[in-house]
Amino acid sequence: MFTELKREAYEANLSLPRHGLINLTFGNASAIDRAQGIFAIKPSGVAYAGLKPADMVLIDLDGKQVQGSLRPSSDTPTHRRLFLAFSEIGGVVHTHSSHATAFAQAGREIPIFGTTHADYFSGNVPVTRKMTSAEIGGGAYEWETGNVIVELFAQRSLNPADYPAVLVNRHAPFTWGNTVAKAVEVAVATECIAHLALMSLQLEPELSTIEPELLNKHFKRKHGPGAYYGQSGC
Amino acid sequence: MFTELKREAYEANLSLPRHGLINLTFGNASAIDRAQGIFAIKPSGVAYAGLKPADMVLIDLDGKQVQGSLRPSSDTPTHRRLFLAFSEIGGVVHTHSSHATAFAQAGREIPIFGTTHADYFSGNVPVTRKMTSAEIGGGAYEWETGNVIVELFAQRSLNPADYPAVLVNRHAPFTWGNTVAKAVEVAVATECIAHLALMSLQLEPELSTIEPELLNKHFKRKHGPGAYYGQSGC
Amino acid sequence: MFTELKREAYEANLSLPRHGLINLTFGNASAIDRAQGIFAIKPSGVAYAGLKPADMVLIDLDGKQVQGSLRPSSDTPTHRRLFLAFSEIGGVVHTHSSHATAFAQAGREIPIFGTTHADYFSGNVPVTRKMTSAEIGGGAYEWETGNVIVELFAQRSLNPADYPAVLVNRHAPFTWGNTVAKAVEVAVATECIAHLALMSLQLEPELSTIEPELLNKHFKRKHGPGAYYGQSGC
Amino acid sequence: MFTELKREAYEANLSLPRHGLINLTFGNASAIDRAQGIFAIKPSGVAYAGLKPADMVLIDLDGKQVQGSLRPSSDTPTHRRLFLAFSEIGGVVHTHSSHATAFAQAGREIPIFGTTHADYFSGNVPVTRKMTSAEIGGGAYEWETGNVIVELFAQRSLNPADYPAVLVNRHAPFTWGNTVAKAVEVAVATECIAHLALMSLQLEPELSTIEPELLNKHFKRKHGPGAYYGQSGC
Numbered sequence: 042m043f044t045e046l047k048r049e050a051y052e053a054n055l056s057l058p059r060h061g062l063i064n065l066t067f068g069n070a071s072a073i074d075r076a077q078g079i080f081a082i083k084p085s086g087v088a089y090a091g092l093k094p095a096d097m098v099l100i101d102l103d104g105k106q107v108q109g110s111l112r113p114s115s116d117t118p119t120h121r122r123l124f125l126a127f128s129e130i131g132g133v134v135h136t137h138s139s140h141a142t143a144f145a146q147a148g149r150e151i152p153i154f155g156t157t158h159a160d161y162f163s164g165n166v167p168v169t170r171k172m173t174s175a176e177i178g179g180g181a182y183e184w185e186t187g188n189v190i191v192e193l194f195a196q197r198s199l200n201p202a203d204y205p206a207v208l209v210n211r212h213a214p215f216t217w218g219n220t221v222a223k224a225v226e227v228a229v230a231t232e233c234i235a236h237l238a239l240m241s242l243q244l245e246p247e248l249s250t251i252e253p254e255l256l257n258k259h260f261k262r263k264h265g266p267g268a269y270y271g272q273s274g275c
Numbered sequence: 276m277f278t279e280l281k282r283e284a285y286e287a288n289l290s291l292p293r294h295g296l297i298n299l300t301f302g303n304a305s306a307i308d309r310a311q312g313i314f315a316i317k318p319s320g321v322a323y324a325g326l327k328p329a330d331m332v333l334i335d336l337d338g339k340q341v342q343g344s345l346r347p348s349s350d351t352p353t354h355r356r357l358f359l360a361f362s363e364i365g366g367v368v369h370t371h372s373s374h375a376t377a378f379a380q381a382g383r384e385i386p387i388f389g390t391t392h393a394d395y396f397s398g399n400v401p402v403t404r405k406m407t408s409a410e411i412g413g414g415a416y417e418w419e420t421g422n423v424i425v426e427l428f429a430q431r432s433l434n435p436a437d438y439p440a441v442l443v444n445r446h447a448p449f450t451w452g453n454t455v456a457k458a459v460e461v462a463v464a465t466e467c468i469a470h471l472a473l474m475s476l477q478l479e480p481e482l483s484t485i486e487p488e489l490l491n492k493h494f495k496r497k498h499g500p501g502a503y504y505g506q507s508g509c
Numbered sequence: 510m511f512t513e514l515k516r517e518a519y520e521a522n523l524s525l526p527r528h529g530l531i532n533l534t535f536g537n538a539s540a541i542d543r544a545q546g547i548f549a550i551k552p553s554g555v556a557y558a559g560l561k562p563a564d565m566v567l568i569d570l571d572g573k574q575v576q577g578s579l580r581p582s583s584d585t586p587t588h589r590r591l592f593l594a595f596s597e598i599g600g601v602v603h604t605h606s607s608h609a610t611a612f613a614q615a616g617r618e619i620p621i622f623g624t625t626h627a628d629y630f631s632g633n634v635p636v637t638r639k640m641t642s643a644e645i646g647g648g649a650y651e652w653e654t655g656n657v658i659v660e661l662f663a664q665r666s667l668n669p670a671d672y673p674a675v676l677v678n679r680h681a682p683f684t685w686g687n688t689v690a691k692a693v694e695v696a697v698a699t700e701c702i703a704h705l706a707l708m709s710l711q712l713e714p715e716l717s718t719i720e721p722e723l724l725n726k727h728f729k730r731k732h733g734p735g736a737y738y739g740q741s742g743c
Numbered sequence: 744m745f746t747e748l749k750r751e752a753y754e755a756n757l758s759l760p761r762h763g764l765i766n767l768t769f770g771n772a773s774a775i776d777r778a779q780g781i782f783a784i785k786p787s788g789v790a791y792a793g794l795k796p797a798d799m800v801l802i803d804l805d806g807k808q809v810q811g812s813l814r815p816s817s818d819t820p821t822h823r824r825l826f827l828a829f830s831e832i833g834g835v836v837h838t839h840s841s842h843a844t845a846f847a848q849a850g851r852e853i854p855i856f857g858t859t860h861a862d863y864f865s866g867n868v869p870v871t872r873k874m875t876s877a878e879i880g881g882g883a884y885e886w887e888t889g890n891v892i893v894e895l896f897a898q899r900s901l902n903p904a905d906y907p908a909v910l911v912n913r914h915a916p917f918t919w920g921n922t923v924a925k926a927v928e929v930a931v932a933t934e935c936i937a938h939l940a941l942m943s944l945q946l947e948p949e950l951s952t953i954e955p956e957l958l959n960k961h962f963k964r965k966h967g968p969g970a971y972y973g974q975s976g977c
Contacts, residue, residue, distance in 0.1 A: 143708035271320025554973030611942030
């Protein structure tokens, strides 16, 4: 069972190196079946070339492996934490895509400098605080990675639908969407806008972020009740 | 029935991701039949993979959709504005190509630093002023985007044939040509010279633009009555 | 004889241009049979396109060519020096991959700014001192290149398993691993983290390296008795 | 006749976009038959996709077109000037490859920062002075482009075999070799070392060029009577 769920997760994982977002085995994608409370995720450290849909590992929201002979991605607890906290998302993607990761390593938000960014995000791509020694070394590092993301969104009252990506400080981006395919699309967009922002900063180190009207216009063209981009209203 | 026009527009749209100018569905190309006053443009938000020539949407110069079951690109009013103002152009291309978009986000012209640039442009690639809140939020955002381009060319008396591209501030480039295929070629050149200019500025932050004689020589090698580049005289 | 060893070395060499690590004929990979004290290495200056497994040259640890009609890579003495000094490594890779080479040319370590780096290295990727005129001109340049690497690891008590790459000052990276395939993987990772570091420095010129807890956590996730990344315990 | 000469020139021209050195139709390659004093060069402004060996245009050293129905590359007089001045070269390549062109636009030599560079050049890649208005506008622009190159090599007593490339100020690189295939290889190397140099300068803006011993060692490994790189002695 869960054949379709595993196929979706599989295809999302395979699309990551095809989009140039993944080197080696850095990165993973997961898709959740909300009705069953089960998500499918990539096995840990397996080369993309040999991956099959049946290799996807099934995990429930308590963290129990319910199917699959391979060990799940070591980042599984981060995915689980996000699925628990952000109840409307259907998929999570983690990459070490180069430009977005450069911002994460530098501990900086990706500033919103143009409409490309505003087509996907309602503001800067946020960055977490650094994790504490206790969080890192206490035996639940990957779960705590999810916690610092959830903490940031709670403290700043960010809606995950308006901010579908985060940079984990010193680490790399996580993205999400109503489906895992959408989470992949956001991962592509995140890398793209990080590249644009890096070059814009090179041209104008003190560049200000875009005007609120333009931000709202572009975000709303694609999201919400008034959206008119694409073939459907959302 | 405009089969050839739709095929031209289709092929131009498909060539954009092939040239590395487009990520996801950012970007669109259109071709006009001047005799009929009808242009063909990409449908909105449709993936390039599934696009067919018959999917191209036909629009007249009053903005009425005259053929096609899909919704046209949300940027259609910008294309229409340019076709109306620049009466000699046969095609328009819009991309978010990365280096050109970095200049647009920074609100800077692409300075003319070498002969590669002068082979296509008679000076810096101009950048529009920022749009006002009224222009953005007044319900005709994409039409107003065209207006700020037209205003810039009028105020500075720029000939669209000598300056076949513009950067929309905070947004990205638009290019044009006597055919849509030529507009694609200019889009490739615009991205290329933006990349060259960014690196030249990294080497020499105060670099001056090229000498007028060299600019004229290279531009005239390829354009106008004395042109001797290529196999025909123009 | 040594058919498998030559095949491993051949495949590692061929994978270098496929990973974008090699331009022209810059670079080489070797694999050692520790029981026999024989290693297989690429012939010198032969185009990758025409390379065959049988072209690999066999060299013993005294530097004697024991098989092969072609001249071995001119960097063979550097590989031999590393095999002699680092008794647990099974393969060596040398590339001129662009971002790592930029750090080597600048004589700078690749600073450890994030978890991508810590997945492979227990600290900064070290850089050798410059070579002396005597070392360069004394007739054993490539052997001396190995010597400055070995000297650096001895002086700083670096374990080659914790630091599986080095930058030779003014030159380029060498990497290693328990197999030559692993040395290729480290070469890919080295180029990747050099790219990340360069961009991180562009964003934050004074960026500090990562906190020791995070470094240890990520390195230990993948290495040593407590490793839990991938499908086996090491 | 000259079938072989035209095939060599054709293959060199086709390899330029394959190596990523050429966008659109920027660039050209030529091969000379020294015994007959005839060279084959690309026709002007013809797309690479449709090019055939028979399209190559034959020109003699007086500049007369001796075969071919198409107009030769507009840069033909520059090639001819180089063939006349540098009597030992067999092929010339001109590209607008991005990193090398950035140095040309900035009017800066490519500084020799490492051994990759020294494998091909006996020092910095030189840059010409800017051309005068008379040289640009006097009706023989492309011939004068060759003249400023020849003037530079004469004034600084540079041997074209030791410095097989030049940057034309505000324009782009020209490279050469004993064959046109070698000139293509040097064009690849020139782009590669320009990329390395740009990044090295980003890391260390005041970086000094490499020590003379290391420069000589690497250049001599590959060139001249003591060369030991590759399978032959030269």
